[in-house]
Amino acid sequence: MKSYMKVSLAALTIGAGVWIGSVYSNTATGAGTIQPGTADDPVVTKSYVDQQIQKALGGGISSGTGNAGNTGNAGNAASTGNNASSSANAGSAGSATELPPLASGASEALEIVTVKPGQQLIGSTGTEFVVRSGKAVIISEGTNGVADLTDGVDLINGQAAPMNHLLTIPKEGRGIQVVEGNKYSLTVMVRGGYTLK
Secondary structure: OHHHHHHHHHHHHHHHHHHHHHHHHHHHHHHOOOOOOOOOOOOOOHHHHHHHHHHHHOOOOOOOOOOOOOOOOHHHHHHHOOHHHHHHOOOOOOOOOOOOOOOOOOOOOOEEEEEOOOOEEEEOOOOEEEEEEOOEEEEOOOOOOEEEOOOOEEEOOOOEEOOOOOEEOOOOOEEEEEOOOOOOOEEEEEEOOEEEO
């Protein structure tokens, strides 16, 4: 009798497992039935995304035809009423609008500058620089100095400027120079306005 009970209990357990598995399988199948391209998950074109970005940025550009394949500028220029933007984009093929740069200094290139002993590199507001070789010291008027963005500290007047750290000038009249008594020049990567004195 014991073997009969074991076989019955095993069959009941297997049957219950199959039944529970089929119930939960159907529930899980219904959760992932959203197909790409339906109203629940629409497929959009690049031109539609570009138009929505321009609307969000305040450009308000919309094409009159709604044709996703329209890559010319004539339809968009007529619907915007902005002749300045349409003339600026007339030479660009495949793009109806141009987005503004992500950062104000994004278009400026890095310059390699050599600062000789006795010279000072004075940056404009927002100038970024990295000391690549040589020993530099911070020049600053007042209690505040130059921001070291790598370490997140403020380097004050007379403090050594670390090599390979991104430094930025928060206010006009601040910069770096070669350490007193050093006969070797500095090599500095600079992005933004500066003067050598």
